[in-house]
Amino acid sequence: MRAYQTLLYYCYSPIENAEEFAQQHLEFCKSLDLVGRIIVADEGLNGTVSGTQEACKAYMDTVHADERFAKTDFKVDEVDEPSFIKMHCRYKAEIVHSGLRNPQVIDPNKRTGVHLEPKEFLELKDREDVVILDVRSDYEHNVGHFKNAVRLDIENFREFPEKINELAKYKDKKILTYCTGGIKCEKASALLLHEGFENVYQLHGGIIKYGKEVGGKDFEGKCYVFDNRVAVDINQVNPTVVSTCFNCGAVSSKMINCANPECNEHFTQCDECGWKMDGCCSEACREHPRKRPYDGTGYYVKIPQSVDVSKRKYKKFPEKTLLTNE
Structure with a gap:
């Protein structure tokens, strides 16, 4: 113990x-x-x-x-x-930011998708009339996701409502939503029902519970978590690594924040590139005067700061840190 x-x-x-x-x-x-x-x-x-x-x-x-x-x-x-x-x-206004102008129209206490226990999810997920939907952000599903899952190109869950129209082609299917611990699915499934989807389900307890109760079968890669562990193993049955290093393309499951706090991009980087790039995503960030010391973890305590985005001379990335789960 x-x-x-x-x-x-x-x-x-x-x-x-x-x-x-x-x-x-x-x-x-x-x-x-x-x-x-x-x-x-x-x-x-x-x-x-x-x-x-x-x-x-x-x-x-x-x-x-x-x-x-x-x-x-x-x-x-x-x-x-x-x-x-x-x-x-x-x-905060919501425990998970929904991106809705009037979030009160979605109340998980009144109506959500059918909760599936991990064993039920496992039994249903490969059927032809089923679509598995990942409702997490791209930086999460890039490091790990269910085999054959539909993954949305979103930087934050608040963008999920904007993707509803893209999902219309699955209205005749059973939609099995999943996320890390279940919280995003409560609102995602409720919103899908509100928008006219009829057969909506959600993985109760999320990826974490699925790994604990049924061994994580067919979850490819690792599960991103919102603490300094960054990503944890889920699959004890047929594990694999699906993410690749942002800099060299080598297979790697290690996620970090760029050492330049004015970039702070959240990305996958192998250990070799980590030390070579000093924990940065680019040479521009590596040479930045505010670059934080890199200790091999890529984990930094969040310090509030004012950033003039208009003066950035490198690619604009979403402001994400390891301390947020919205």
Whole structure:
């Protein structure tokens, strides 16, 4: 048994005075010496926290004791060290940004796709009348995805509503949605139903639970996670690596953030290119005066900064860090 655990969870449940709750919850987490990242919104909780076995048990027990969150499904990983550096608990408008002008029209507590347990998903996924839909961002599915899954070209889940028209050709199919832990599928499946899709399903507990309960069969590559582990193994049945190094094209599953904080591109880079490029995606970034020291991990604590995008002299990339799961 390892000394620490990492908990991945979410719960759609209305929270009154959610902004005040976020501050109180932060103090509670700190009292347990937990580290991680939690988003609190009027609609519920979305978090990943890490700490000792005892602290994680105390956290889960306390959350489950609150009737608002009694149904919370925790995905628990045993880890050698905490998966974060600091503890953050912030209030936001949504626990996962939907990109909808009026997100209230989609309420996962009222209507979502049919929840499939991992065994049911495994039994259905290869049928001819089924389409597997990855609702995650491109940087996530590039490092790992289900075999034959439809993958959307989106930099962030908030772009998902813009892709609905592209999915219209699958309206006569059973659509099996999946994501890391299940939270994005709650809104993605609800939106598909709202837009007239009839046979919509979602993988309950996401990729993480699928790996734990049925061995991860046919999940190709690794699963991107939103902590300093970056990507974790899922497939214990027929594993493979599908991602390639951004710089040289070699097969690699290692994802990093560019060492230039004004670029911060999230990309796959092999160890050889990592040291050669000093953790940067390009020579321009390697020579940038603000380049952060590279220690081989490509993981940096997020520091708020003001960036003048108009003055960039290199390719514009989405602002992503390892500390966000939207």
